[in-house]
Structures are given as structure tokens and as C-alpha cells.
Amino acid sequence: MTSRVFISYRxxxxxxxxxxxxxxxxxxxxxxxIFLDKEDLAPGSRWRDGIAAALxxxxxxxxxxxxxxxxxxxxxxxxxxxxxxxxxxxxLAAGLAAKAHIIPLLCDGVTTxxxxxxxxxxxxxxxxxxxxxxxxxxxxxxxxxLADDLSELGLTPRPLxxxxxxxxxxxxxxxxxxxxxxxxxxxxxxxxFDEGRRGVLSLVGVGVLALAGWGAWRWWxxxxxxxxxxxxxxxxxxxxxxxxxxxxxxxxxxQDGDNLRMASSxxxxxxxxxxxxxxxxxxxxxxxxxxxxxxxGEGKVLRDDEGFAPNAAPPAAVAAPxxxxxxxxxxxxxxxxxxxxxxxxxxxxxxxxxxxxxxRVIVDVHIATPGSDGESIDxxxxxxxxxxxxxxxxGRLWLRSEQAERVMDLRRSGG
Numbered sequence: 400m401t402s403r404v405f406i407s408y409r410x411x412x413x414x415x416x417x418x419x420x421x422x423x424x425x426x427x428x429x430x431x432x433i434f435l436d437k438e439d440l441a442p443g444s445r446w447r448d449g450i451a452a453a454l455x456x457x458x459x460x461x462x463x464x465x466x467x468x469x470x471x472x473x474x475x476x477x478x479x480x481x482x483x484x485x486x487x488x489x490x491l492a493a494g495l496a497a498k499a500h501i502i503p504l505l506c507d508g509v510t511t512x513x514x515x516x517x518x519x520x521x522x523x524x525x526x527x528x529x530x531x532x533x534x535x536x537x538x539x540x541x542x543x544x545l546a547d548d549l550s551e552l553g554l555t556p557r558p559l560x561x562x563x564x565x566x567x568x569x570x571x572x573x574x575x576x577x578x579x580x581x582x583x584x585x586x587x588x589x590x591x592f593d594e595g596r597r598g599v600l601s602l603v604g605v606g607v608l609a610l611a612g613w614g615a616w617r618w619w620x621x622x623x624x625x626x627x628x629x630x631x632x633x634x635x636x637x638x639x640x641x642x643x644x645x646x647x648x649x650x651x652x653x654q655d656g657d658n659l660r661m662a663s664s665x666x667x668x669x670x671x672x673x674x675x676x677x678x679x680x681x682x683x684x685x686x687x688x689x690x691x692x693x694x695x696g697e698g699k700v701l702r703d704d705e706g707f708a709p710n711a712a713p714p715a716a717v718a719a720p721x722x723x724x725x726x727x728x729x730x731x732x733x734x735x736x737x738x739x740x741x742x743x744x745x746x747x748x749x750x751x752x753x754x755x756x757x758x759r760v761i762v763d764v765h766i767a768t769p770g771s772d773g774e775s776i777d778x779x780x781x782x783x784x785x786x787x788x789x790x791x792x793x794g795r796l797w798l799r800s801e802q803a804e805r806v807m808d809l810r811r812s813g814g
Contacts, residue, residue, distance in 0.1 A: 407490040408463040419802035460494035466508040471683040503530040535799040635806035663694035698762030758785040
């Protein structure tokens, strides 16, 4: 084993953050130098054996200090860190025995290190160490500082595949963000004008059509301006390309100008394996079972007007072929005696589509426990685009605990 960096965490609320951390460190330094138990521990072996194998390789132990790392309690109300069989205790003790360079990382929900007098050994030794931060909302900056620290400790950067290539960049710990550009709503500008220039409408006709179109557009905007009301919503499973398999819930949106509020009905999570980490976290923290959660949020409605420029220049006229011009000159007498060509009936111009107003929503979301003052157990951001028929909002929900996005779709109730 060549691993030098070991990640210690509390599984009840640190597994997803540890996975995201390992992935980004793999990208920068190579997965052969980064050890994460659930991915790199061979069946039947122990975490202590893995770090002991790196004794002569100057190991580095990253300790993720999430709220449960020091604050978790068991079913009897005893602190987990006080128990002799606590896995976090075993991992930290193994790191100390291996003389590892230990870096505590304060995660979301942990702002300061507790006093050493409040912690049993070996956890009290963390208070004497220089700590860093690892927060979801400032992940890029925190990861950059951590990468610099690891480089100074001699960790070898990931080798380049070819001389002169660019090193693998550090990305945010999410799936590919949802592009905020809506799908194309009409054919290309040039094609429409090429087709439309084949005929001519009278000035009066154009004015009437434009006025009617403008009135219809204003009516449509007024009708669809507010998103207030009940929506049927589903949040897809982790990694799923759609929200089809998600549990149905009702989300009520209240729009006041550009401001948007969100509140959901109760979502039953008692037997859903996707919510196991949340249930474990709540059980360890309070001793009670968590069976239902609610989505709450506040955000904004953004509007982008897209359409053709009203003063766009028409395409350049196409010159007649040279052969056609010479034929016309040589056959002048015949042309003079020939009957005049019949006039073609003017074709209607196909006007460019009216400007389309794209509405986007960005909402800071909290997953809360039951009650009017329910505690937030997770947070994230929902980014979506409202369909032009005003019946769907398609988007993705990024969650802090998962460091990834899920597909989330809302359909207007009754639509």
C-alpha cells in the first residue's frame, strides 16, 4: 500500500463529505495516495492495519470534525467518544501510534474547537493541533488551502499523462451543474429569415400582426407571472437521470414580486433507504426516530428575455448567375417579342417568433424536522427553469450532505 493520506470521519454525518473529499484529492494527487475505508479497505481487514502499513511513509490523517464526530450519543445517552469501542477513537489512536501528521478539519456546523478539558483521550489531543476548515459553501477555497498544506507535507501531485499537458483541475464537489440555458425554442435566426424573405406582406398587415402578437404576449406574461400555488414535486434518487422514482409530495410556492417562498407537505422517510444517514444522524443526536421531513426555502425568480433584434439586417441579395445574364443579352430580340411573364402571387412572410421570456428560479432549500420551528438537518440549492406553458419547473437540487445534485421536477397541481 502506498497511501499516505487517511480520512477519518463519523459515518452518521460525515460519509458523504468524506467521499467528496477523497474524490477531489484523488483528482489532484492520485487515488493510490488517498485512503478511504469504504472504498480501499479490503474485506476482513481493519482500518488500523491500513494505517500501520504506512508507518514508514509519513502518513497524514485528516479528521473530519462534523457535529456528530464529537457530539454523537448512543441509545443510552452516552457520548460515543467516551466508549472504548468507538470507531473514531480507534482511528485517531491508530494515527497517533503511527506518528501521523494529523489535520483536524472543521466542517459545516462546527465553528470552533471545544476545550481539551471537555474531551477524553485521545480526542483532547486534537485541540493542540493546527486545524483547517472544510465547508460546503466555500469548498473550492478550503480545498485549495488543504491541497497547499498537503503539498508542503511532501504529497506528490498527480503525474501528467504527457509533457506539457494541463494538470487535472479542482472542481466543485458536485455533479455537472445544470446548465441554465433552456433548450432551443425555435429554429435558427438565419434559416427563418431565409425562408421568410421569399414573399412580402403589406405594411398594414405587418402592423396588425405585430400589434396582435404584442397583445397576446402581454396577456401571456400577465397570466404566467406568478408561480404561486400548489405543485406536485418529486426529487429523484441519487445518481438517477430523472425524478420518476422519487416520492411524491406537494410543494406550495408563494411568489411576491421577484421573491419566492417554498414549503412542502410531509415526506415519509421512515423506511426509505435513501434517508438512512439522516435517520441515523437524528437518532444519535436526539435519541428519537425521524420519520418525516419537510422542504422549506426562500429564493428568487429571474427573467431573461430572448428574441430577435427588431432592426436585424436582412440577408444580402443573391446575384444572378453569369450564364443567365449572358443569355439575356444574346436573346434580346426574342425577349422583346415574348409575352411578359405571369406575376407570381406574393407569399406570406413567416415572421420570427415573438420574444420568449424565460423564467428561472433559484431557491435556498432547508430540509427540516417536523414542527413549526423544525430544525434544519440539511441544506442546499434548487435551480430550475419554468416551462413556457407555465405547468412545469425542471431543475436540480444540490444538497450539502451529499455534495451532489439530484433531479427535481415540479408540476403545477391540476395541470
